[in-house]
Amino acid sequence: MTPGENSFPEQGSEEAAAQAEVAIAAFKFLSAVYRGDLIQAWGYMHPILCLCWAQAWVEANRESLIASGHDPERTAHALASSAGGNHELWEHFARVMLHEMREAFPLDPDVAGIGANLRAVALDTELLYVHPLPPTSGVWEPDEFLEAYPLVMNLNDDRWTVLNWGYDAIPIPGFPPILDGASLGND
Structure with a gap:
């Protein structure tokens, strides 16, 4: 093979491999969520996002949880760290969260695509855009607008995890958690 003939420069192939790692992790998460398996999706999520979803x-459900004897803060932390969905409220939590994610950000992971360019948000944190549908012509046209959902990925313990889905902000735990960044800087 001659230089330039179906080959990438070494730096280009390393960058492509790194981008592929991020996209593969993102698709594993999306596939689990849209198949209805929050336990599997949990394994691809950053602990901060797990906590934020549990807190949300x-x-x-604060009033009904308190009425049934659950401490809200402890319940959120227990759900967030629930290994294999072993918390007594996991089934209810998972059903609602999966429904809300699929309603708010509808897509079929078998058809969806991820934009090729990663965008750095912070150290070891990348922003991807997930396109629920491919372009109608099959080719991305200049200035063509297609719906896209942001997905924030973070390198956590040497593996890429989902730090946020549907919002381009780094989430902040709390009651309520901040997922969309809307209240940041509004003090």
Whole structure:
């Protein structure tokens, strides 16, 4: 093979391999969520996102949880660290969270695509755009607008994890958690 003939410069192939790693991890998460398997999706999520999702669910169900004897903060932390969905409320939590994600950000992972360019958000944190549908012509046209959902990925313990889905912000745990970054800087 001659230089330039179906080959990448070494740096280009390393960058492509790194981008592929991020995209593969993202698709594993998306496939699990859209197949309805939050336990598997949990394994691809960053602990901060797990906590934020648990806190959001707990906040939405605060009164009924307190009435049934659950401490909201402990419940959120227990759900977030629930290995294999072993918490007594996991089934209810998973059903609601999966429904909300699929309703808010509808897509079929078998058809969806991820933009080729990674965008650095912070150290070891990349922003991807997930396109639910391919372009109608099959080819991306200049200035063509297609719906896309942001997905923030973070290199955590030498593996790429989902730090946020549907929002381009780094989530902040709390009651309520901040997933969309809307209230950041509004003090």
